[in-house]
Amino acid sequence: MADPIQAVPTPGSGAHAHGGESHIASDPHHVHVVPMKILVGVFALLLVLTVLTVAVTMVDFGRTANVWLALGIAVAKAAAVALYFMHLRWDSPFNGLILISALFFVALFIGVVVLDAKEYYINYQPPITQSPQ
């Protein structure tokens, strides 16, 4: 029985180690196991980024900058989860393509809607509140 640990690529040996046709008919034990070091490292990184995202909220960088900073940290965390916990770094690139295309369409949707909302915002009038007199 092949030792599955042997299937672990050394860091930098490339994400393509298991892609493509090459292993289609290979033995069933030919699986990629994420090294413990990477799992613990990603976990620690996520905790650090969580503390960081709470911390930057307490500093005033301006309203817009704070939003983008929070989103940037969230994207970094999401990328770490997707690449390592969800195994995309070593997966068939097609799975990553599905994720990216979903994100693309979400971004397209939000982008166009925000543009449209902006157009209407110019005409936006606060409703007249009536005095109870």
Next chain:
Amino acid sequence: MSELVDKQRAAVAEMGDTFSPKRDHHVHPPHLAHHFDTPEQQFSSGKLGMWAFLATELLMFGGLFCAYGVYRHNHPEVFMYAHHYLSTFWGAVNTVILISSSFTMAWGVRCAQLGETRKLVILLALTLLGGFGFMIIKGIEYAEKYQHDVWIGAGNMYHKNYHGDHLPQEPPANQPDPTMDLSGQRAEGEPFASPAAEARGAVGGAGMAFEAGRPVPHDPNLPSPAAEGPQRLRRFGPEWIDPHAGTGDEARIRPTQVIPAGLAPDVVHQHEMELAYAQLPEFERDRISTFFSIYFVMTGLHGIHVLVGMGLIAWVLFRAWGGEFGPAYFAPVDLVGLYWHLVDLIWIFLFPLLYLIH
């Protein structure tokens, strides 16, 4: 390619009769469905399907993030104000819980691949525990919001159809004015507002009604608020405010002036919320309840996903208990793991967007 064809031919030849009962139990390893050539093909097909499903999940949440984006873009002050009702502490704790359970899940997949069944069972149990922890904290948060009338729809005190059923103070029956009164004995019976009420009464007012009133369904046949005594306070948002405080700058400055020294932190917080509310443009006050709609729909849908994920983990845990998973077959653990990570992924965005607004 010819290799595959050879394999298929060999399989067909071994099968003999197409309708033989042997068909489902032949040639392939125990977990290989007969419409797949190899376990790898089966595994990568399953994973591809899972990713396609996760893409649709992202699109579904994308619609909610879109609503969030438009609303926050148009009403940044409302978000600044309303997010103070969310506890950063509980949100952060829940983030750490979900990240930890994602970690134990990823570790569990590793154990399944290595055939370490005992560790896999323990890690899946820990992951499930994380799900319970998350939902319990979410329940605490929701219950708190329900008690404080920042609930869904008309159960939200900022909603225009709010009935005030759960208000701690109701206008006395013999008081004809429908605006919420806080005078005399009622003011003393109200732990938060009474020191402030006295202070406000002492400062006096410009005599103009402060048009903050949520919830104040006004009946034009009844006396106007200005006809009442100077100590009348009107219910607004989180606390009470003096209707005679005037408008404009005067109304904005006064709430800070009346915060008495030495109050408990939560009372001071109430006063800070009053000040923040007074600073909101009037037409924005009507939109505060929409923030809570967005909050409850987004976290609610996410919570449903957590529950579904917990069910799936329990199912995989049960199968792992029976020693079903190993290096040759671990797809269910892996795919349930993907789902659980997606739930984590969405929370990673929900936490800063809802709880950490600056």
